[in-house]
Amino acid sequence: MNINRIDALSPGTFSLDGQEVEFGPGQTILQAATSAGHYIPHLCWHPDFSANGSCRLCTVKVNGRSGAACTVQAASGQNVESNTDELNAQRKTLLQMLFVEGNHFCPSCEKSGNCLLQATAYEMGMKGPHFEEFYPDRLVDASHPDLMLDLNRCILCGLCVRASSEVDGKQVFAINGHGIDTHLVVNSPSGRLVDSSISLNDCASNICPVGAILHKRTGFTTPIGQRRFDIKPVSQLVKEDTP
Amino acid sequence: MVIEHMTLDGVLSRYKRDPHNLVQILREVQNLTGWIPRDQLKVIAGELSLTVAHVEGVAGFYRFFHTQPVGAYRVLFSDNITDRMLGSESLLQELCRLLKVKPNQIRADGRVSVSTTSCTGLCEQGPAALINHQHVITRLTSERIEQLATLIEQQVPPTQWPTEWSQVDDSIRLADIKLGLQPAPGQGITAALARGPQAMLDDIKRSKLRGRGGAGYATATKWQLCRNATGHTHYVVCNADEGEPGTFKDRVLLNSYADTVFEGMTIAAHVVGAKRGLMYLRGEYSYLLEHLQSVLLRRRQHGLLGIAILGQSGFDFDIEIHVGAGAYVCGEESALIESLEGKRGTPRIRPPFPVESGYLGQPTTVNNVETFSAVTHIAVNGGAWWAGIGTAQSTGTKIHSISGDCERPGLYEYPFGTRIGRILEDCGARDTQAVQVGGPSGVCLSASEFGRRIGFEDVPTAGAFMVFNRSRDMFEVARNFAHFFAHESCGFCTPCRVGTELVVRRLDKLKLGYGSSEDVQVLFELDKLMHGTTHCGLGAAACNPLRDTIAKFRPAYERHLKSLHFVPGFDMDAEVSKARLATGRDDIAAHLENLS
Numbered sequence: 012m013n014i015n016r017i018d019a020l021s022p023g024t025f026s027l028d029g030q031e032v033e034f035g036p037g038q039t040i041l042q043a044a045t046s047a048g049h050y051i052p053h054l055c056w057h058p059d060f061s062a063n064g065s066c067r068l069c070t071v072k073v074n075g076r077s078g079a080a081c082t083v084q085a086a087s088g089q090n091v092e093s094n095t096d097e098l099n100a101q102r103k104t105l106l107q108m109l110f111v112e113g114n115h116f117c118p119s120c121e122k123s124g125n126c127l128l129q130a131t132a133y134e135m136g137m138k139g140p141h142f143e144e145f146y147p148d149r150l151v152d153a154s155h156p157d158l159m160l161d162l163n164r165c166i167l168c169g170l171c172v173r174a175s176s177e178v179d180g181k182q183v184f185a186i187n188g189h190g191i192d193t194h195l196v197v198n199s200p201s202g203r204l205v206d207s208s209i210s211l212n213d214c215a216s217n218i219c220p221v222g223a224i225l226h227k228r229t230g231f232t233t234p235i236g237q238r239r240f241d242i243k244p245v246s247q248l249v250k251e252d253t254p
Numbered sequence: 255m256v257i258e259h260m261t262l263d264g265v266l267s268r269y270k271r272d273p274h275n276l277v278q279i280l281r282e283v284q285n286l287t288g289w290i291p292r293d294q295l296k297v298i299a300g301e302l303s304l305t306v307a308h309v310e311g312v313a314g315f316y317r318f319f320h321t322q323p324v325g326a327y328r329v330l331f332s333d334n335i336t337d338r339m340l341g342s343e344s345l346l347q348e349l350c351r352l353l354k355v356k357p358n359q360i361r362a363d364g365r366v367s368v369s370t371t372s373c374t375g376l377c378e379q380g381p382a383a384l385i386n387h388q389h390v391i392t393r394l395t396s397e398r399i400e401q402l403a404t405l406i407e408q409q410v411p412p413t414q415w416p417t418e419w420s421q422v423d424d425s426i427r428l429a430d431i432k433l434g435l436q437p438a439p440g441q442g443i444t445a446a447l448a449r450g451p452q453a454m455l456d457d458i459k460r461s462k463l464r465g466r467g468g469a470g471y472a473t474a475t476k477w478q479l480c481r482n483a484t485g486h487t488h489y490v491v492c493n494a495d496e497g498e499p500g501t502f503k504d505r506v507l508l509n510s511y512a513d514t515v516f517e518g519m520t521i522a523a524h525v526v527g528a529k530r531g532l533m534y535l536r537g538e539y540s541y542l543l544e545h546l547q548s549v550l551l552r553r554r555q556h557g558l559l560g561i562a563i564l565g566q567s568g569f570d571f572d573i574e575i576h577v578g579a580g581a582y583v584c585g586e587e588s589a590l591i592e593s594l595e596g597k598r599g600t601p602r603i604r605p606p607f608p609v610e611s612g613y614l615g616q617p618t619t620v621n622n623v624e625t626f627s628a629v630t631h632i633a634v635n636g637g638a639w640w641a642g643i644g645t646a647q648s649t650g651t652k653i654h655s656i657s658g659d660c661e662r663p664g665l666y667e668y669p670f671g672t673r674i675g676r677i678l679e680d681c682g683a684r685d686t687q688a689v690q691v692g693g694p695s696g697v698c699l700s701a702s703e704f705g706r707r708i709g710f711e712d713v714p715t716a717g718a719f720m721v722f723n724r725s726r727d728m729f730e731v732a733r734n735f736a737h738f739f740a741h742e743s744c745g746f747c748t749p750c751r752v753g754t755e756l757v758v759r760r761l762d763k764l765k766l767g768y769g770s771s772e773d774v775q776v777l778f779e780l781d782k783l784m785h786g787t788t789h790c791g792l793g794a795a796a797c798n799p800l801r802d803t804i805a806k807f808r809p810a811y812e813r814h815l816k817s818l819h820f821v822p823g824f825d826m827d828a829e830v831s832k833a834r835l836a837t838g839r840d841d842i843a844a845h846l847e848n849l850s
Contacts, residue, residue: 064603064789065748065789066748067789068748077786082603101786101787104783105748105749105787108752108753109752112755142756142776143759167745167751182308183307185305185308186598187310187314187315188315188745189581189744190740190742190745190751190755191740191743191745191751191752191755192745196307196310197307198305199307200296202307
């Protein structure tokens with residue numbers, strides 16, 4: 012049950028796809044791997060926030076057993092497999108699931124090129140949705156003067172929920188529903204963004220990895236083709252972003 | 255007093271405006287008003303210092319909370335496969351026809367809505383229905399449906415309906431220890447107090463008792479970890495969220511042997527050093543609440559709960575009951591704890607495990623109803639006695655909830671190691687094609703496997719035992735289970751949220767005759783993916799019935815394929831019928847299915 016808990020509090024190294032990775036006390040596999048400049052695909056994880064563990068893209072094999080790298084504590088001597096055909100195929104399927112459950116039309120999306128979902132799908136070699144599209148009816152909330160909320164593109168990563176709560180101290184967002192009807196809700200008397208306490212400079216307004224929370228009037232400031240992931244693939248950027 | 259309890263303010267006061275009681279508050283408020291409008295949620299949020307979005311999110315998570323209007327009479331048919339086998343689907347249609355209401359819709363006058371709900375745990379006396387989330391009707395027949403429709407039209411309150419309708423039998427067919435003669439209340443605690451906490455724990459260790467909820471974790475290890483964990487308060491939680499379809503043993507233990515269960519919790523408290531106990535009772539069993547409260551009251555009066563239990567100073571422990579609101583996932587212990595804390599029942603990231611950081615972040619041991627029952631018997635009779643029953647790795651007895659195609663459905667208690675075939679003989683099953691052991695998340699056994707034995711070494715089980723004879727379509731069984739998992743997915747992680755939906759869509763497509771062998775292949779892939787990637791064990795198990803039935807009853811699937819090769823996923827000829835009308839053509843070449 013908790014045999015490795017004591018070990019997890021002391022630093023050490025584990026093996027990630029054959030390379031030794033150092034970790035600090037209490038770090039998860041994903042934290043340690045990212046700090047060391049290794050890329051493990053992920054969507055709901057962000058280095059500045061507590062782990063959510065919902066997208067499951069970072070699922071790796073630890074000593075042969077599956078686990079989400081963002082939630083499994085690093086421990087000395089672990090043998091972690093991540094960049095394998097089997098796990099990448101799994102990731103591609105998870106991405107396809109996220110694409111078909113929402114309404115993601117990259118060519119007409121102003122987040123294209125800056126979108127982590129799109130970039131990760133390219134990284135994993137996803138060429139099509141594989142499954143039938145669900146085409147759900149989802150809410151678009153354009154009520155706020157500076158922000159746009161388009162739930163068609165929401166992947167339920169919960170980053171805005173955590174950012175608003177943990178950083179902004181506002182709790183503007185929450186998750187509602189269950190099963191395939193799980194969805195993001197806004198905390199305001201009307202349920203609309205304009206009546207909430209969110210503002211443009213809030214962390215929650217700037218954390219969305221996809222095009223669900225967008226700034227108005229800035230969509231095409233940087234032309235498509237010159238955006239973050241247009242220039243370099245996401246795997247490369249993680250390595251370069253490492254201090 | 256009565257007036258105060260009948261108002262929102264009364265409910266809020268009784269729950270001390272504690273946000274951790276949000277689920278209980280929502281349940282009681284809904285009992286008053288039928289459904290909870292958003293304005294009401296706002297008031298509750300304000301009173302509990304929570305955001306309205308949070309309160310909405312919690313209300314929207316549980317299937318039994320309504321934030322939209324519902325009928326004054328809400329009839330929910332239990333939709334387990336065993337209810338269906340007893341004709342629940344046509345009875346639902348019949349009721350809708352009589353009441354002139356469409357399924358899942360509210361009648362224009364607001365009088366009634368008719369829908370389905372996941373297994374209500376009355377499989378051996380089904381088809382069953384739940385009325386207004388509070389009353390049950392067992393053994394539905396066309397006659398009862400007809401009377402039911404009349405009573406609803408006449409606006410007779412459910413409390414005045416024929417009492418035999420809500421009669422719930424224990425259906426004990428074969429009793430051994432846990433369903434047999436019970437120790438006198440207090441006997442187990444006296445024995446535990448005489449031993450002392452450590453010796454009692456050692457005796458549980460000696461008994462090799464494993465959890466009866468399905469996972470089979472060693473009870474003594476769990477208690478040891480909880481006992482050793484540091485925290486200002488330790489908690490004992492009884493998991494009475496018996497949601498696995500086809501399981502109804504806990505219903506009977508709580509109905510007839512609640513003393514033994516509460517006594518087991520009290521012994522656990524003695525061992526781990528807990529002052530507070532919580533029982534999480536599934537919403538479907540809320541009709542047991544009054545009875546359970548009266549047992550708790552009696553135990554307090556007899557010094558078996560409260561301050562200085564049985565005169566032992568310092569041994570203070572009491573139990574309160576939380577009622578769930580229709581969420582299968584809350585049977586997972588960390589989701590159950592989230593729900594106890596008044597939140598959405600989403601499983602937590604583990605570690606830390608509940609034994610270290612459970613209810614309110616404190617060391618918590620969560621055990622199944624049947625486990626606590628076993629604990630009391632072990633306290634009285636000793637660990638060695640228990641270890642002598644069953645097999646090496648699976649000691650003691652297990653209660654099976656038997657339903658489906660057999661002459662004598664009900665509860666059967668056997669020592670571990672009992673052969674499947676023996677159980678089938680005892681319950682009068684004939685011409686059996688398959689048995690689903692442990693519910694949809696368990697295993698489906700075909701006739702060639704009836705020599706296998708119940709136990710953690712071979713066929714583990716949480717207690718469900720659903721029998722299917724050769725007239726049953728195993729594809730339909732799997733499809734029923736797939737709908738169950740999609741309906742009950744908490745929606746947190748991608749593979750379960752989307753995967754269960756993709757499975758349902760594929761099986762429904764096969765059902766309609768538009769599936770191809772490619773779809774069966776995709777089902778295999780989804781099963782593999784979900785086993786390796788979901789956030790909790792329930793998601794991982796969601797494809798178990800599918801995998802088993804495809805592997806063992808493949809012809810049942812292939813019967814639903816028009817062709818074993820590619821066919822369109824829709825009726826192409828129907829799609830072009832409008833074009834035929836528009837062009838006035840009806841020749842052979844205008845019918846696509848005739849083209850080769």
